[in-house]
Structures are given as structure tokens and as C-alpha cells.
Amino acid sequence: MSVKQGLMALLAEGPMYGAQLRSEFEERTGGTWPLNVGQVYTTLNRLERDGLVEPTGEADSEGRISYRLTDAGVAEVGTWWTTPVDRDNTPRDELTIKLALAVTVPGVDVAAVARTQRTATMRHLHDLTRLKQDVMRKQRDAERDEPEPDESDSTANHDLAWLLVLENLIFSAEAEVRWLDHVETRLHRESLRPFRRSGDSAGAAKARAEVEETAYRREVGSQQQTDRTGARR
């Protein structure tokens, strides 16, 4: 996630100073991606250098400087909203790498690694679901107290923002559990095959070489058969 785009999107609502941007960003995303003020100011400086934001004036009595978007900044935010997030760049994922290595490094019980992870992810999913239930309960209570809320009700909007973030984390955790289920099933099937990956790796390599050799012979045999059939035609 680019902090730059996030801060610019907030500035599209009106001028803000660093600490304000930080707290708005965190509140709307439920503190899922915490920012420090230093990071916010560094980003603002870079945006100012690139002509996308500008200070609204001098520092206030507490030394805070508010920033606003320039015209170029407004255009950049518009582009951000209308352009899909780039998914071609596959981020490095520790779990995927861990399991890929577990399958290839001798002496690691891959199924146990997958199961332990699934239990942990399931617990995480459970915690996220509890948080979601709390937000939804709060929303229902608010609806009961005020059946027709004002559209500009910022608490309701912030709750909705937090709910969307939570649901994204929930769907991601669910996908991980499903993938780990799939991994377990695949490992189970592999373990039923005549040659096991684990154990005597030299033996396994030899067995694999034999299988390849047989497959090659069969291929060549069928090719010769085809040639013969072709010749008869």
C-alpha cells in the first residue's frame, strides 16, 4: 500500500497537518497499517517536492503546517481512484516460500507445518470475526437509535471503512485456510503414491529416474508405433 496515495486521498477532503493525517489514516483503516509521524512528514516533503501538495501558509501557534493538494495532486488522486491496483507484481509471501522449501528440504514434516499454520490462521480468522461482530453490533445499535442517519455521519462512515478492511482481512485469512486445506489434501495424495518425496532422497531420485526412463521408452515406443501405422497408410 502506498502511503503517498493514502495521504493524498485524505487531503482531497481538505487541508490537514501531519499528525491529523496520521490519525485519520489509522482510524479509517482500524490501525491495521500503523504510520509514524516521521513517515507522514517525509512523504509530505516528497509530495511537495513533486508539486503534488503545498503548505496552506505559515505554521500555526503550535508549529503545525497544514498541507493541501495542488491541481496536479487533485489530478493524481483522480487517476488513483480510476486505475486498478497492479496485481502483476507478485509480493514475496513467507508462508508460500516456507511450504515450497519444506517440500524440498529433507527432514521437514510438511503436513505438520501446513496443519500448524492452518490452526494459527483459523485462530486469526476467529479473532477477526469477533471484531467484525462487534462492529456490526455497533452498527445495529446505531440503526436502532437513529433509523435514518445523516449521510455525512462520520462515525458511521468510519465504521464502514473499518468493516471493509476487516472483511478484506477475513477473506484473505479464509483463502489461506482453503489453500492450506488443499495443501494437506495434495500432500496426503502424494503420500499414497508409490514413491515418497521424503526419506531416502537418493532412492527417491533413482526411482524418479526409473519412472522417467520408463515413460521415455513408452513415448518412443508409441512414436515408433505411430510411425509404423503411418507407413502402412
Added chain:
Amino acid sequence: MTAPSLLLDNVTRVHGTGDTAVRALDGVTLEVMPGELVAVMGPSGSGKSTLLNLAGGLDMATSGRVVIEGEDLTTLNAKGIAQLRRRRVGFVFQDYNLIPSLTAAENVALPLELDGERAGKARRHARQTLDLMGLRELSDRFPDQMSGGQQQRVAIARALIGSRRLVLADEPTGALDTHTGEDVLRVLRERCDDGVAGLLVTHEARHAAWADRVVFLRDGVVVDSTGRASSAEDLLDTASR
């Protein structure tokens, strides 16, 4: 100490005999306490439905004990089991199973009527239960006048009418979209928060996450449960064995 609402003690269920015997469940032990919702997950054929059928007395274990609120099913005759099922256990199925010619209140009242309660009293009780679950406006509707999610919530009310404090739900959200499915889970969760014990079979992790604990089945065996975590040493130990 509180007794479990449901206890499966080393339960095995074998279908068939000899070479063709299939162990649908193999030595499964599971407890569900009052106020607890336990989810069971696992691939098709892992024994989820067998487990639920045994827990509800719809099927009998080959060995092991199934105990519902202190009553050991293996010591009861067919009549005793049927009575226990009527009074103590509620079922919720994927396809709701409401009777089309009866209103929601009449459907909910049915288990009480079958147990010998007078119709008027049973229906008053059914309306109270629907009220309690925030479903008052559905009382006089027939199943075909309700959405899937509404029918399933009525089915939960029916499962928990009277003195029943154990609900067994088999993929209750299977036929519902994400939002409606969540409404159903919320109702189930609220019942459990009020002290009911629930066993929820689902293949969706997102729905299982509404439960207090999740048990994973594979080939009739509990392979994992969120109540327990392996340490790094365990992993390496298993690997070197």
C-alpha cells in the same frame, strides 16, 4: 463443573463388514459445553455428516459412547432415543426443511405438538420464540413467502423450541449468499451466547470462524483443532520419526 451438553467419547462408526468395511469415524472424542459453538470442518467424505448423525441419535456408533446432557444414547432403546431427540436436540439442515403448508409459527410449534403439547399452547410458545429471535414479522408467513435466510432463521427457532438446548446444524449456510449466511450465523451465535450448545458442520472457514472452536476431520479422524497448537519442537520431532 458443568457437564457437557454433548459428549462423543472415542466414537467409531463402521459401515459394512470384512474387506468392504469403511470406517466413517474412527475413535473421535469431542465435547460441546453449554454456551459453546463448535464447528466441524473437513473435506467431503471426512465423516462430518456421520458425526452429526451420531451426535443427534440418528445413527448408532459401532463403538464408543454418545452422551447428550448426561444421557448415554447407547443405554437407551429406540423409543428412548426418539424421545431424547424430540426434547433435547434440534436439527438445522442446509435446505431448511420447513413444511410448506404450515406458517412459520406452526412450523416452529410442530416439535412441541409432536411431543404432546396442545396446539394453542405450542403456537403461543412458538410466537414467543420467534419474538425473542427478532422474527415476529415472519410468524404468519408460509415458507414460500420467505427468503432462504428467513426460512433458515425460522428453522433455528424450530430447532430450539421448548426445552432443547443442543442444536446440530449441517451446512446451514450452504444455500445462502454471504450476507444472508451471516444473518443466520448471527442468530445461531446469539443462541449459543445465551447458553445453548451448538455443533456446526461447514466447509467454509469464514463461517467456522463464528464458532468458539474448530475441529478438522479427515478420513474419520480428528486431525486438528484450534484448541491446541503444536510447538516447533513437535514439528521437528514428528519429522525425524
